Amino acid sequence: MTKRILSCMQPTSHLHLGNYLGALKNWVHLQDEGAECFYGVVDLHAITQPYEAGDLLDATREIAAAYIAGGVDPEKSALFVQSAIPGHSQLMWLLATMTQMGKLERMTQFKDKAGKHKERAGLGLFSYPVLMAADILLYKTTHVPVGEDQKQHLELAREIAGTFNHRYDVEHFVVPEPYITGAGTRVMSLRDGSQKMSKSADSDMSRINLTDDADMIAKKIRKAKTDPEPLPGDLKGLEARPEALNLVTIYAALAETSGEKVLEEFGGKSFSEFKPALSDLAVAKLEPITRRMNELMSDKAEIDNILVKGAERAQAVAEPVVEDTMKIMGFWRG
Ligand code: AMP
Ligand code: TRP
Numbered sequence: 001m002t003k004r005i006l007s008c009m010q011p012t013s014h015l016h017l018g019n020y021l022g023a024l025k026n027w028v029h030l031q032d033e034g035a036e037c038f039y040g041v042v043d044l045h046a047i048t049q050p051y052e053a054g055d056l057l058d059a060t061r062e063i064a065a066a067y068i069a070g071g072v073d074p075e076k077s078a079l080f081v082q083s084a085i086p087g088h089s090q091l092m093w094l095l096a097t098m099t100q101m102g103k104l105e106r107m108t109q110f111k112d113k114a115g116k117h118k119e120r121a122g123l124g125l126f127s128y129p130v131l132m133a134a135d136i137l138l139y140k141t142t143h144v145p146v147g148e149d150q151k152q153h154l155e156l157a158r159e160i161a162g163t164f165n166h167r168y169d170v171e172h173f174v175v176p177e178p179y180i181t182g183a184g185t186r187v188m189s190l191r192d193g194s195q196k197m198s199k200s201a202d203s204d205m206s207r208i209n210l211t212d213d214a215d216m217i218a219k220k221i222r223k224a225k226t227d228p229e230p231l232p233g234d235l236k237g238l239e240a241r242p243e244a245l246n247l248v249t250i251y252a253a254l255a256e257t258s259g260e261k262v263l264e265e266f267g268g269k270s271f272s273e274f275k276p277a278l279s280d281l282a283v284a285k286l287e288p289i290t291r292r293m294n295e296l297m298s299d300k301a302e303i304d305n306i307l308v309k310g311a312e313r314a315q316a317v318a319e320p321v322v323e324d325t326m327k328i329m330g331f332w333r334g
Contacts (some may be wrong), residue, residue: 011059021184022147028071087318133157184253193242233267
């Protein structure tokens with residue numbers, strides 16, 4: 001059976017190296033292996049936290065441009081905007097009726113984003129994982145390529161699929177498998193090896209954005225936090241050195257090799273030697289992506305064309321699934 005892939009990112013701000021290494025790179029691999037791929041820009045998720053209405057459209061196009069620049073081929077993969085496919089919100093409601101609040105309360109991303117005042121968080125933020133489950137189940141997705149931080153959300157999507165199938169005694173929804181592989185499934189901040197690299201961290205120096213130019217990438221790597229020791233010969237030697245481990249991991253992910261291999265080459269060397277090598281590698285890999293992204297962003301009509309075609313393909317799969325789901329649940333369908 002061919003794999004059916006779906007994954008998405010929020011148009012909240014620029015994509016960073018973690019998004020690229022943890023997710024996008026795997027999306028491209030799966031596409032090139034011949035899987036049937038759906039890649040969404042999840043704008044309905046993006047409004048679960050304060051945002052500027054005037055920025056949403058450009059952010060949506062920018063994420064689409066980043067997908068294409070990173071290697072998603074719109075001829076092969078359906079590239080679509082979530083809000084253009086009504087089935088996402090429709091299915092979300094249906095699934096919300098079979099999701100326990102207790103499970104949503106345990107979601108670590110909700111706890112992080114809601115902060116100290118949980119009672120002030122919006123219902124949208126609370127129910128975010130149900131919308132994500134709807135995104136996935138709507139396409140009868142078999143595999144979901146994401147970074148490590150999405151594992152808990154995916155587990156919930158699997159449970160919701162199981163609950164539906166059990167409650168209505170059907171084999172309707174496919175229980176999706178996480179696809180979390182490669183060295184870069186959890187890229188950490190360049191300023192603090194205990195925090196993941198994220199769009200929302202205050203310091204821009206903590207992340208490498210796909211919009212950064214070569215000088216900026218070099219500067220961020222030069223200033224990345226490290227320790228005074230040279231690199232060890234094996235990964236065990238990095239156990240209590242999270243910042244050093246992160247830089248080695250980033251190198252490995254960019255070079256498509258393993259941390260062990262990187263240390264075979266750089267073991268015994270100091271950061272003053274390793275950082276320039278990492279910087280050259282990062283620039284070599286990211287510069288073409290940034291350049292292509294800028295080109296694409298100068299032709300918004302072309303991006304819109306791609307998104308219209310992608311929406312048609314997504315809709316063709318999504319609509320019958322909503323219909324079938326509603327029939328199973330006993331709704332009047334005219
Ligand atoms: P987000 O930035 O939350 O929209 O995430 C989009 C995708 O990038 C998801 O698949 C995440 O799991 C992945 N991702 C986000 N941050 C990281 C990170 N620091 N390391 C690896 N993957 C990440
Ligand atoms: N929650 C994901 C994130 O923050 C984005 C997302 C929404 C997603 N819907 C999805 C990822 C469906 C995979 C599949 O990164």
